[in-house]
Amino acid sequence: MKIITVIGARPQFIKAAVVSRLILNTPDMDEVIIHTGQHFDANMSEVFFDELNIPEPHYNLDINGLGHGAMTGQMLEKIEEILIKENPDWVLVYGDTNSTIAGALSAKKLHIKVAHIEAGLRSFNMNMPEEINRILTDRISDILFCPTDIAVKNLQKEGFEFINSLIVKTGDVMQDAAIFYANKAGKSTIKIQGKFILSTIHRAENTDDTCKLQHIFNALEEISNKIPVLLPLHPRTKKKLEDLNYDFNNSCIRFVNPVGYLEMVWLLKNCELVMTDSGGLQKESYFFGKYCVTLRDETEWVELVDNGFNILAGSDENKILNNVALMLNKDKTGFENKLYGNGDAGQKILNTILNYDSKSKITI
Ligand code: UDP
Numbered sequence: 001m002k003i004i005t006v007i008g009a010r011p012q013f014i015k016a017a018v019v020s021r022l023i024l025n026t027p028d029m030d031e032v033i034i035h036t037g038q039h040f041d042a043n044m045s046e047v048f049f050d051e052l053n054i055p056e057p058h059y060n061l062d063i064n065g066l067g068h069g070a071m072t073g074q075m076l077e078k079i080e081e082i083l084i085k086e087n088p089d090w091v092l093v094y095g096d097t098n099s100t101i102a103g104a105l106s107a108k109k110l111h112i113k114v115a116h117i118e119a120g121l122r123s124f125n126m127n128m129p130e131e132i133n134r135i136l137t138d139r140i141s142d143i144l145f146c147p148t149d150i151a152v153k154n155l156q157k158e159g160f161e162f163i164n165s166l167i168v169k170t171g172d173v174m175q176d177a178a179i180f181y182a183n184k185a186g187k188s189t190i191k192i193q194g195k196f197i198l199s200t201i202h203r204a205e206n207t208d209d210t211c212k213l214q215h216i217f218n219a220l221e222e223i224s225n226k227i228p229v230l231l232p233l234h235p236r237t238k239k240k241l242e243d244l245n246y247d248f249n250n251s252c253i254r255f256v257n258p259v260g261y262l263e264m265v266w267l268l269k270n271c272e273l274v275m276t277d278s279g280g281l282q283k284e285s286y287f288f289g290k291y292c293v294t295l296r297d298e299t300e301w302v303e304l305v306d307n308g309f310n311i312l313a314g315s316d317e318n319k320i321l322n323n324v325a326l327m328l329n330k331d332k333t334g335f336e337n338k339l340y341g342n343g344d345a346g347q348k349i350l351n352t353i354l355n356y357d358s359k360s361k362i363t364i
Pocket of ligand 1 (some may be wrong): 010011014200202232233257258259260261262264265277278279280281284
């Protein structure tokens with residue numbers, strides 16, 4: 001069986017590392033990796049291939065730095081050419097980026113089966129490019145691998161029982177990654193002592209809105225006066241802050257370049273609290289027993305909020321400060337790590353693909 005995996009952005013490398021490792025150990029299954037090039041900086045791409053032992057991509061499309069239409073369009077054209085040449089049995093796509101929809105759409109138009117990993121997530125905010133990508137990818141996928149019950153329910157509410165696709169609840173491949181790599185993370189090269197908050201900001205809804213971005217950074221500066229805030233700075237956020245003439249030299253925030261996954265695991269294990277607008281990091285906070293203040297108005301990972309592990313603070317300065325104070329003072333209890341599976345999501349994904357029967361509809 002030949003699988004083509006289409007990836008292009010940082011969180012997809014981490015998710016694909018889990019499944020690629022298992023494919024390597026599965027007889028009669030071969031993987032060809034297409035890297036669209038959406039993320040291309042060494043610390044946003046290469047580091048993950050190196051330290052997570054992801055096989056070298058067979059194709060690197062180097063498509064980046066473009067608007068959504070041009071980027072997705074170029075990906076469609078190039079991926080289609082490769083799919084015609086390689087003629088795979090399955091195309092695997094992850095998450096919700098332009099690489100996800102481009103991989104799924106190119107495959108579907110060629111009648112190649114598509115499996116979507118991290119299906120069924122919804123923010124119900126159609127202004128997010130990610131929400132558009134996920135809804136469209138889900139609709140044309142043959143297998144929808146859902147990380148949670150809520151993701152399955154979202155699909156059922158959208159009428160997926162009337163669509164010829166198979167819905168499988170697997171748990172979350174990021175949980176698999178956290179378990180597999182938890183003890184492989186050495187000490188961080190970043191010198192930081194004592195208590196600190198770990199923060200990342202990169203969502204377009206924050207970076208592309210000057211007002212929101214300023215409020216968030218005002219809050220981070222204020223918090224930094226009391227407890228150090230370590231912030232691995234995403235290139236998009238860096239560019240936006242530079243455009244706003246952000247005074248990096250006089251900032252109290254501890255900015256560092258983006259770090260590799262293993263370093264991130266170390267930081268997650270050792271921080272007091274996480275403040276982020278990242279989807280992946282909200283879950284990883286929980287995996288490593290830390291509360292999270294989410295700098296967005298909604299989340300796809302609602303079970304974290306419902307169970308009190310995560311709180312939505314949006315971009316309102318006072319709300320952020322109050323919620324950080326609240327979470328810093330909260331006893332760290334109840335982190336039993338049961339919300340996202342047992343670390344076998346990757347294996348369930350491969351078993352399902354190997355035993356796929358197009359007549360099956362749903363397995364929970
Ligand atoms: N991450 C990392 N280094 C960093 C920042 C994030 O390895 O400097 C990891 C993080 O631990 C998580 C993933 O990247 O596994 C999340 O990616 P990102 O926040 O870019 O995307 P999202 O999850 O919001 O789609």
